[in-house]
Amino acid sequence: MISVRNVVKEYVVAEGRKIVVLDGVSFNVHEKEFVAVLGPNGCGKSTLLKLLAGFEKAEDGSILVGSTVVSGPSTESTLVFQEPALFEWKTVYENVAFPLKSAGEKDSETVERLLELMNLKEFAGSYPCRLSSGMKQKVSLARALASKARVLLLDEPLAAIDAHSREFLQEEMEKIWLNTNKTAVMVTHDIREALFLADRIIVLTQRPAQVQAIVDVPFPRPRHPSIRFTQEFHSLFAHCWKLLRNEYEKKGEVSWISVQ
Ligand SMILES: Nc1ncnc2c1ncn2[C@@H]1O[C@H](COP(=O)(O)OP(=O)(O)O)[C@@H](O)[C@H]1O
Ligand SMILES: [Mg+2]
Known part of the structure; x- marks a missing residue:
């Protein structure tokens, strides 16, 4: 569905100096x-998503969504930011209905189903200023x-979003995503x-980022909340933690403790 091939992305920073953010990323x-x-x-994680969404252009390499080369924003993909x-x-x-309306459709069933799944039905008529940040993010999603x-x-x-609501939202997100x-x-x-939601995790290196591991x-x-307590979950957590920690060590940010 998505093919990222040898993508190189640079930014020009002060005085015409360039920094390489992504250096041959493929997956x-x-x-x-x-x-x-x-x-x-x-x-370069956000940069990678902006490239996938067509908001930024790569210096080299290619990105395909389906069989189409990404050359600008399109209706094929939608980007949700950290802040609602x-x-x-x-x-x-x-x-919630906005993308349907702009596509010239009246699809109230979809909107109602999503509001129900997100436990937002009783707030359907409220304005965003009346909602907590967790609820706002649910509306964005x-x-x-x-x-x-x-x-x-x-x-x-x-x-x-706070740690407790976050766990529940991960569970809701999985349910809803499975329905789409x-x-x-x-x-x-x-x-x-990442472990609760994903089928695969791509671990990037320090900038200039390359794919370190998949x-x-x-x-x-559907994933049961209790998978978080299984031995397998802990082993995978330790594996990913070490991969990330090694990258910080390379940069000298955690030199006081060595990870085997
Ligand atoms: N528009 C930009 N112009 C110049 N430098 C940028 C721009 N956007 C991001 N950067 C730089 O690119 C690097 C990667 O940024 P980003 O993709 O936001 O990282 P991440 O999401 O992994 O924290 C950072 O060093 C950041 O300062
Ligand atoms: Mg980011």
Whole structure:
């Protein structure tokens, strides 16, 4: 569904100096797969999602969604940011319905089903200023899920949400995602979140980022909350933690402790 081939991305910073952010990144994402991306701070994870969404252009390499080369934003994919980006002057219902309306459709069933799945039905008529940040982010997610886009790009969508609500939202997200036919790529800092939601985890190196490892996550779906306590979950957590920690060590950020 998504094919990323030898992607190189540079930014021009002060005085015409260039920094290489992505240095030959390649991976595939299969149709209806959920892939998580982990990597050290500032390595280029958000940049990668912006390239996938067509908001940025690569210096080299190619990105395909389906059989189409990504050359700009398209209706094939939708990007959800860390901070909810809602229309403050529209109600919850109108926000979620927005992508359907702009596609010239009246699909109230989809909107109602999403609001129900997200436990937002009683707030359908409320304006965003009346909602908590967790609820706002749920509205952002519902709006992305309501769109016809086949690819869902998520940039740390639950990062601003407290630890308890976050676990419940991960569970709701999995349920809802299973009810759609979407392919998902989610950037996260949280290894447990990646393990709970993803089929595979792509671990990036320090900037300039390359793919360091691709970790298979074998838990059956739908995922039960208690998989978080299994031995396999702990082993995979330790594996990913070491991969990430090694990258920080290379940069000299955690030199006081060595990881075997
Ligand atoms: N528009 C931009 N112009 C210049 N540098 C940028 C721009 N966007 C990101 N960067 C730099 O690229 C690197 C990767 O950024 P980003 O993709 O946001 O990292 P991450 O999401 O992994 O934390 C950082 O060093 C950041 O400062
Ligand atoms: Mg980022």
